[in-house]
Amino acid sequence: MDKTELIALVENNQAELIELCSSLLQIPSENPDGDTAAITTFISNYLSDNGIEPLHYEANPKLVNIVANIGEEEGPQLIYCGHSDTVPVGNREKWSFDPFLGASQGGFLLGRGASDMKTGLAGLLFTAVLLKRYQLPLKGGLTLAIVADEETGGEYGVPWLLARKLIAGDGCLIAEPSNALHPTIGQKGSCSFTLTVKGIPAHGSLAPLVGRSAIVDGMAAIEKIRQVTALKGVIPEELVGLLAQSNQYLHEENPQMAGIFEMVTCNIGTIKGGTGANVVADSCVIEIDCRVPFGIQRSEVMAFVASQLAQLGIDYTVTDLGFKSEANYTLPTDPVCRAVVDNIQVVSNQAAYGVLQWACSDARHFRQYGIPVLQYGPAELSTIHGFDERVKVENVVECAKVYLLAAMDFLNGDKEDCYD
Structure with missing residues (x-):
């Protein structure tokens, strides 16, 4: 046939x-x-x-x-x-x-x-x-x-x-x-993680003078982490043509997504913290999903996140979330x-x-x-x-x-x- x-x-x-x-x-x-x-x-x-x-x-x-x-x-x-x-x-x-x-x-x-x-x-x-x-x-x-x-x-x-x-x-x-x-x-890589921020509990009527809110520190951490979208990588030479063609396709199909292939994206997926309005929160757990472009490694993203959080002087831990890939x-x-x-x-x-x-x-x-x-x-x-x-x-x-x-x-x- x-x-x-x-x-x-x-x-x-x-x-x-x-x-x-x-x-x-x-x-x-x-x-x-x-x-x-x-x-x-x-x-x-x-x-x-x-x-x-x-x-x-x-x-x-x-x-x-x-x-x-x-x-x-x-x-x-x-x-x-x-x-x-x-x-x-x-x-x-x-x-x-x-x-x-x-x-x-x-x-x-x-x-x-x-x-x-x-x-x-x-x-x-x-x-x-x-x-x-x-x-x-x-x-x-x-x-x-x-x-x-x-x-x-x-x-x-x-x-x-x-x-x-x-x-x-x-x-x-x-x-x-x-x-x-x-x-x-x-496909872009995946770099998802959980940020757990620890605070010092106190009576809510004393905030912000007494205690330390994990939620407030978590909000500051989010603003720092979101700056990861500014990271730039070097596109492998063998991908330059494919990237140009993909951008052309994207421009025709979804012009509002221009640049998505070259940037780290950062989504704040969930936030859970505190026990009540009258208690200074002693814990805030934030789930974050980053997608990593060609020319950048997951390790670079996590190193950037660590450097940003180090500037805040907060008590936190970071653990992997979901699947990981370059x-x-x-x-x-x-x-x-x-x-x-x-x-x-x-x-x-x-x-x-x-x-x-x-x-x-x-x-x-x-x-x-x-x-x-x-x-x-x-x-x-x-x-x-x-x-x-x-x-x-x-x-x-x-x-x-x-x-x-x-x-x-x-x-x-x-x-x-x-x-x-």
Whole structure:
């Protein structure tokens, strides 16, 4: 089959793809405080019913990962990765439809996970099934890594599998939501921490003459810490072109976010302190989330924070919070990036290119293990993690076409004769 015939193969089977999306959306898999057992069972049955053996790896009693392989053990190895968990639904009264409706209406698939990322996951599963069902020639192997834990930091998902050498490859595609023409090939680092400030309690009627308020000291600390946004780094030379292209994309899509790729961002997420209005607070706990650009290390951010706090003469401690990572990227010239971007252009007949991302995801784990990776998936970006989450059916089908073509190119060396 040539690429035109492969595209037709997806189109001729797209009813199966949409039905698969609907089924996944109808199965609750909220995380945290959820259980992904039902969706794991469904995915396993779908694969086994189509001749693909699913392997189960229980990272946690309620979180079971699926690994499945097709193709050859020799030759290039490609990983297609997706997560089956979603963020919680939240207040159902703010949804205009049942969050587990899973229906296709008005050209959209509706429900929690429609954009993040059950329809992208369905596209990966569907692609593997087409490769198996039609015995498409592969000079390498495709691994499906379906993880049950991503939305809460992913401890029991991708890093759990990688650490145990249960998955490996020469390239990886994660079906995380992205712009239809611009997969994400690099991400800023994460540097989150908890600042605990200690004060001296006293009767509130004596403040500020007696005692020392941890809350007041915490407020002073916040003002100092927020100056971290002025830190500047040196962009690696090999990233200059990608950064310029990413800024161009950002200017067109979100002009108010100009400069986000070059700056340290600082969000004061939570503040908890004191025991009552009539007591000078003896403790204030502040959670802070910084995202670190290319050219700056996490250690530099924390050194700056320490130097700023040292100026205040306050009693404090700093502890790590959440996951930590340095800024990371895959070069646009890498074969897995070329396979995806080239085929986005084939399917869409429009110019496509990879861009940087201001947040972070499971991609960082693959890069830590030396596996080039990018993210590309269907999405209505404005609805991710929000109420009335949805995605265009057309976008889901287009992504599935790219997944199939990219797998064929990457595993067969992009040789036309490998399609015959």
